[in-house]
Amino acid sequence: MAPDPDAALMLAFQEGDETAFRALFEKYGHAMVAFCNRFVRDAARAEELAQDVFLKLHRTAGRYRPEARFRTYLYRIASNHCLNELRRGEYGVLRARDAGGSEPADPDALPGGAATPEQAAEGAALATAVQALLDGLPAKQRAAFVLCRFEGLTYEEIAEALETTVSAVKSLVHRATVAAALALAPFGAIARKEAVP
Amino acid sequence: MSHPVADLTALLDGALAPERRRDVEAHLAACAACRAERDRIASALAAVAALPPPPAPAPGLEQRFYVRLARESDRPSLLGRVGALRWRVLAPIAGAGAAAALAVGIAVRHRAAEADLARNLDLLENYELVASLGAAETAEDVEVVAHLHELPEGRP
DSSP, X not given: OOOOHHHHHHHHHHTTOHHHHHHHHHHHHHHHHHHHHHHHOOHHHHHHHHHHHHXXXXXXXXXXXXXXXXXXXXXXXXXXXXXXXXXXXXXXXXXXXXXXXXXXXXXXXXXXXXXXXXXHHHHHHHHHHHHHHHXXXXXXXXXXXXXXXXXXXXXXXXXXXXXXXHHHHHHHHHHHHHHHHHHTHHHHHHHHHHHXX | OOOOGGGHHHHHTTOSOHHHXXXXXXXHHHOHHHHHHHHHHHHHHHHHHTSXXXXXXXXXXXXXXXXXXXXHSSSSOHHHHHHHHHHHHHTTTOOOHHHHHHHHHHHHHTHHXXXXXXXXXXXXXXXXXXXXXXXXXXXXXXXXXXXXXXXXXXXX
């Protein structure tokens, strides 16, 4: 396994180096909020969940063993937390408060860095369709799909994060992706168009 | 070979073992139905990849986390820990004997917490942010936050 600089930071934090923890927060804080947002569709609640994840990481740092890659370890905590949140059933219905709950860095910028209002509208429609897709997936398929498609984890890493087998992950990711193919068929043309230079 | 539909996503993700990948690719070369299904999945993956990035959290994410960490800690509250630093921060500007005695007392009580807070002190130097979080409850707290930047570099 390649050296894991994040694991080294976590070990330094175990030794009492608070700046090492801050480096990990700086690296993963925003990604963790985005990850949680895929489950709750509520910017404020997503941040709260991400904070919970880092609080747990901070408090239970002594349990970390460098045999696990740090990123996988972090996503295991986060996946468990978000799946528990889904089990509580508070997010079955679309909340009125959506991505707009977060202040954009530039209030005049188009969402997602789109160049034109048309692109922004297409991007927003796609985001809505993806969110509807995620909401319709069983919880474990959703987690596997998010970890694979948005967080870029390998099947092996997802298996570790979800505490299951690679074979099970392959099946979860495939079923979720087939559902995506059905739900996002109208957007395939857009994606192909954008891929053309 | 039966239609390897269940392997098509893993094929596109590069997650099949080499031997299995060769078998599936050989099947695809001869099976239009499986090629169509592969293309349908690939199209969905391209759509997902074209998704705009999620909105960034509001500014101050790290500060909000550390304020919460301090609040939820078993150790003294954030303001208690800020209070432990008052002596260092306000001594040059306060100078009142009674206040100094109080600060020394707090400092002794919270020495470990003080060191921990000091490591993250720069996060609390944003006066407006701390005020907006409601962490500064009294005029004295506000004064402390407003003067945090006066601490010298290389502070503990």
